[in-house]
Amino acid sequence: MLGKVLAVRTVRLIATLFAVSLLTFLLVEQLPGDPILAILPPGGLDDLETIERIRKELRLDDPVLTRYFRWAGDALQGDLGKSYITDQPVSDAIKDRIPVTMELALLATLIAAFLAIPIGAISAYREGGYFDRTMSAFTTAALSIPGFLAGIFFIWLFTLKFNWLPSTGWNRITDKGLLANLQTAILPAGALALAPLAINARLIRADMIGTLKEDYILSAKAKGLRDRYILMRHALRPSSLTAITVFALQLGGLIGGTVVIETVFALPGLGTRLISGIYQRDVVMIQGITLFIATVYVVVNALVDLLYAALDPRIRRQ
Amino acid sequence: MNEATTTARDEPLLSVQDLRTHFSINAGLLKAVDGVTFDLQAGQTLGIVGESGSGKTVLSRSIMRLNLGNNVETSGKALFGGKDLLRLPMGQMTDIWGQEIAMVFQDPMTSLNPVVKIGRQVSEHVRKHLAVSKREARGLAVELLKSVRIPEAEVAIDSFPHELSGGMRQRVSIAIALACGPKLLFADEPTTALDVTVQHQILNLLGLQQSERDMAMVLVTHDLGVVAGRTDEIIVMYAGKIVEQSRTRQIFQNTSHPYTEALLRSIPKTDQPSHTRLAAIAGRPPNLITMPSGCSFSPRCPYAQERCFEEEPPLTVTKEGHATACWYQVGTEANRAAWDKNLAAGRPATLAVAEGQVIDEVPLDIGAGGA
């Protein structure tokens, strides 16, 4: 039974990855401008012979599907190609940049989770009360402000006004230690966390309001258990299933979301590399990084499914 | 189960006085419980009977202060051991809940938390109330599950509710309610959600535990058949009010309210073939927001006379303590006259009962031959 579920999910995962990679490849192909132009040295535009030679070397004249399968086949073996411009292998660029992006995404998830759960739970417990109304205003604001604006606001508040934290740049844990690292990570992660924090606080609140109306909450009350215990033990657990799913789903999205935030804070992450690739028409780099981000997203979502099944005893049994 | 408690006669364990619970909803003020008064002695069993919607659940939850929402208004008194539960600070209520008064809910599918193991659900409040250690609590959980006849209790404490059958789950609920040795147990339709075969086992279990522990019990049901022979006293509720109240035997032998009589007619009889249609009560319970004037049962009552539609009958008590709220009580001369008059006039509620009785009296073989 479980084996069959796993098989079905694996097939679905592979099909999704195929579609995603094809789309990535074709879309980037469609970017305006000939990649050759980006490679040529200044003034090389008239040198038709060189252009022709590069075309041949890169086999750019093959049919598009042929080139896709060649690219995808290499990618399966971990080879995402080399930048035409810097000659850097894409996989090296990813390896170099991913720690920053991952740390931002994870830190943002942690911040969102640590704040969203109590905010959602207390809002639900005191539905319509002062706290609930304040938080509802906060989440509305957090959702209507784009992440980069929040980032700029954070920089203004915490560096220009209070001068507590550095505004841009990145301290690697390996170089400067955890504390210095966190000083550079906390603002971008905070800006990144706002939207998922607001969404999750709302979801948990809605879910908890439903859970608190369940008979088993009333029967827990009739046993003389204290409200806080009931909230933690009986209400949060069923609701946390929803929360965990959403958090994990958002982790995939956050890796994409860091692109903008990294640019605002000038961080050496995957996002800034992708943006510079776009400016340079570095097709191979764009394709490689996009495929990587998309794959992470799809795989994380597949894992969430399994995690959900593992957490809920009712699902586990089916 | 009632002789031992004569000493406590004068001081009831629970004394409910003029209890009213009203909900403000969009349509108006819904009077779910409207002036209920009764006493319950320690160790005694009280049955509360009435159709669905008559206010039984709201009554029990009002006494326990478990009505949720902020649109509810409760007045009156519920004295428990001399203290008025309705005015007790919430901090003191949590000491009474589970420890002094416990409740078994209607549906064990929903009243147990689906993602918390049975063992914890049976013993978590014991740990809180009686300050026992985690290990002791586990042993206690096993003991409790054994006492409600759950096979392989050692295994059951580590399972989740969905792994048990409905009957087993209700046994777990009972174990939870009994865990701290309460003096009073509310069982709100404890068998309504269960198979017929399991119903008797659960009721027997409740009765056994109740007398073993000398615990008072309020058994709420829509089925008079459930309380027959299991309670000391019965309250019949209609539209949020008590319409008849007496010793159980009196309710069955000297039925005096027409509504009680109708409920008795609708008890499934075990000697009837299972497909026999029950004589249901004609009409529907009244809308609790726009109640009929006069007697609230009048639109459905086969004996209703002009007076019934105008004046509400008060609850009058005979010297034997049998209370009834009716102008034309069953078994009286006035009642027979009212019946004849309504039958002659062809009043639908009366005809429905008359025809039901005729069908009941047709011998079965003739009925089968005619079909």
Ligand SMILES: Nc1ncnc2c1ncn2[C@@H]1O[C@H](COP(=O)(O)OP(=O)(O)O)[C@@H](O)[C@H]1O
């Ligand atoms: N929280 C509530 N808000 C509004 N009306 C309610 C609420 N709870 C119960 N009622 C109403 O009170 C009446 C009595 O309900 P209930 O006590 O559950 O009946 P019973 O248990 O006898 O079937 C019903 O009309 C029901 O709709």
Ligand code: SF4
């Ligand atoms: S008072 Fe009248 S309507 Fe009400 S139950 Fe008695 S006879 Fe019926």
Ligand SMILES: [Mg+2]
């Ligand atoms: Mg009920």
